[in-house]
Amino acid sequence: MTATTTSRPTGHPGYSETLPREPESAAIARRLVRAACTAWALEAVADDAALVVSELVANAVQHARRESIRVVVERTGLRTVRVAVADFSRARPVARAVGEGDEDGRGLALVEELAVGWGADERRWGKVVWAELQAAG
Template sequence: MRLVLNDPLAEVRVTLGAEGGSCARARQVVREAASSWDLTDDLTDDAQLVVTELVSNGIDHGEGPITLTVSKTQGGMLVEVHDRSPQLPQLRPVDPTSARGRGMQLVKALSVRWGTTPRNDGKVVWAQLEA
């Protein structure tokens, strides 16, 4: 499937199941939106890593379904992941002995800003990326 976006400020929104294949689908959505918006390859690569972490967290720690929204911004892209859990992500110190726990550190490093927005039906975790 190829996304065709006629409006350069368009928003792409998809609903994903709380399952492993959703990360690959989220990367595809980001990649196709970035291509339609003529964003750089570097920004696209970073956004794909960020969306993988955010969707993965939604699957592991949230409650499905997960809604992914990708929007073009003046300098890049905004990635938002909504899940139905009120539990906020934790920015934990990196433990070199653990194979996990680096996701939000990665999101922080690749984004110009990130955060969470609590909602009555869960939360939105978002990250803004710029070229």
């Protein structure tokens, strides 16, 4: 499977890419997010948005079905970026309590910490998990 990047001519400015559902796709998603933030002069949120999209991709890789996921980056406001990962599973993400010695399970807590809001929208075919980040100023 090859990755494709598209930008939308109408609506909120955005970029999207269909990626294989594998751990290596997180790096491609981070590059897409950083490129979008740079294009919109929102470098102040680029690192946090890249970290958030990595966590969302990791969850989709671990819990979704089928062989692909879709990463979407939108500029929803003057200083606001929304990153989203669509997959073919209807199972909603659940933040869970983790212990000091746990090696995983902290992803959604990190998303909650960095984002001004996050959620999951059900679709007929699966779900879209999203997070919004806002630049200071």
